[in-house]
Amino acid sequence: MIWIAAETLSRVLAYGDLVDALERAFQEDCQVPVRHHHALGEVDGQPATLLLMPAWQTGRALGVKVVSVFPANRDRGEPSVYGTYLLLDPANGRPLALLDGTELTRRRTAAASALASRFLSRPDSRRLLVVGAGALAPHLARAHARVRPIEAMRVWGRTPERARALAERLAAEGLPAAWEPDLEAGVGWADVVTCATLARDPLVQGRWLRPGGHLDLVGGFTPQMREVDDEAVARAEVFVDTREGALTEAGDLVRPIRAGVLSPEDVRADLRDLCRRRHPGRTDPSQITLFKSVGAALEDLAAAVLAWERVRGSD
Numbered sequence: 001m002i003w004i005a006a007e008t009l010s011r012v013l014a015y016g017d018l019v020d021a022l023e024r025a026f027q028e029d030c031q032v033p034v035r036h037h038h039a040l041g042e043v044d045g046q047p048a049t050l051l052l053m054p055a056w057q058t059g060r061a062l063g064v065k066v067v068s069v070f071p072a073n074r075d076r077g078e079p080s081v082y083g084t085y086l087l088l089d090p091a092n093g094r095p096l097a098l099l100d101g102t103e104l105t106r107r108r109t110a111a112a113s114a115l116a117s118r119f120l121s122r123p124d125s126r127r128l129l130v131v132g133a134g135a136l137a138p139h140l141a142r143a144h145a146r147v148r149p150i151e152a153m154r155v156w157g158r159t160p161e162r163a164r165a166l167a168e169r170l171a172a173e174g175l176p177a178a179w180e181p182d183l184e185a186g187v188g189w190a191d192v193v194t195c196a197t198l199a200r201d202p203l204v205q206g207r208w209l210r211p212g213g214h215l216d217l218v219g220g221f222t223p224q225m226r227e228v229d230d231e232a233v234a235r236a237e238v239f240v241d242t243r244e245g246a247l248t249e250a251g252d253l254v255r256p257i258r259a260g261v262l263s264p265e266d267v268r269a270d271l272r273d274l275c276r277r278r279h280p281g282r283t284d285p286s287q288i289t290l291f292k293s294v295g296a297a298l299e300d301l302a303a304a305v306l307a308w309e310r311v312r313g314s315d
Contacts, residue, residue: 001095004307006103012310013104015143018111018303019118025302026115026275030057032298034244037222044072049222055297062090065101065300069221071198079135080198081105087304097308105295106136108303110143112241112271112293113194113216118147119274119281120239120289121192121214126151129180129190131204131227132197132219133157133166140194140218141170141177148192154180158197184208195219195227200251206231214282215290223254228290230261236290238262239281240270245294252292271296 036052048071054064067083074080083101088094117125125148130141133155141153153176157163163179170177180186187193187208194216195204206229209215215236217227233256240246246253247264256262269279282289 002097002311004097004099004311006100008311009100009103009107009307012307013107013303015107015111015114015139015146018107018306019115019143019147021302021306022108022111022115022271022299023275025298026272028057030055030298030301032242032296034248035295035297037249043070044075046070046072047224048072053295053297053300055301056090057301059090061301061305062088062093063301063304064088065105065297067101067105074134074198081135085300085304087308097304097311099304099307101300102135104300104303104307106139108299109136109218109293109295110139111303112296112299113140113218113291114143114147116239116241116271116274116291116293117144117192117214117216120291121148122212122282122285124149125191125214127189127191128153129186129193130155130166131157131183131186131193131195133159133162134196134198136196136218137166138170140196140216141175142173144192144194144216145175150192151176153177154186154189156180156183156186192216197227198225199227200225202226202229202232204228204232206233206235209235209288211286211288213288215288217250217252217290217292220251221249221294223249223251226251226255228252230256230259233290234261236288237282238267239274239289239291240267241291241293241299242272242296243267243270245296246270246292249294250292
């Protein structure tokens with residue numbers, strides 16, 4: 001068994017290649033049980049969570065990811081999320097590789113959002129707003145810029161210093177990034193708004209959304225977490241990564257459903273539907289589209305297999 005570190009994953013999992021790998025994976029059959037979600041109680045006043053995410057394609061691929069989420073880590077300058085991925089031989093269960101699950105998660109999450117944007121954002125989308133300045137935010141900025149002709153991007157965060165630092169970091173990489181001090185102004189300016197926060201109360205207001213915009217919601221992964229208000233959900237055509245996950249775990253959808261603002265039948269399609277061309281995605285340039293992801297084990301498996309193949313091929 002080999003160890004595939006974060007540095008190696010950043011080299012072999014280019015965003016464009018990973019988006020293509022995820023699209024192929026959603027087109028194929030894969031066994032993906034509902035993710036095991038275990039509440040660990042509060043740590044330093046914040047709820048901690050353990051996630052187990054298995055997936056397999058019989059005779060082709062097999063793996064499981066273990067993720068811990070400790071929001072209070074941020075106050076100590078540590079990542080809020082840690083993960084490890086175990087890739088197994090599907091023929092005999094023999095361990096093949098242990099991968100840095102944190103980097104794997106960040107890259108496949110950003111790639112899934114970019115994949116959805118291929119179907120849901122306007123092809124001429126040129127302005128990107130990144131809401132949040134955590135570890136996932138730069139990955140989302142880079143991935144979205146791979147699938148749309150982004151000419152300008154802005155970064156907003158609840159801690160201005162962190163948002164400004166991220167914008168400067170992205171600009172140093174050659175991306176057209178700048179700090180946005182006003183969230184409302186940024187949302188009204190953007191063609192694509194991507195949110196990756198741990199917010200428990202809505203940040204983005206539906207009245208701010210511009211016609212033709214695309215809203216990408218990544219951060220809220222429990223029913224208690226929300227990044228947008230009910231009006232945003234009501235105004236948008238809603239899509240998800242998986243119905244099983246998003247309709248049970250995502251507060252941005254679960255709570256509007258409870259309030260009668262949205263029904264499960266109002267969700268237009270998931271990534272499997274989009275990738276298999278069962279639904280066309282955006283059908284009008286004036287539509288507001290909303291993509292809600294909570295993560296899917298299929299995405300982890302596809303990313304792990306791609307990394308394994310690239311590393312093995314370079315030996």
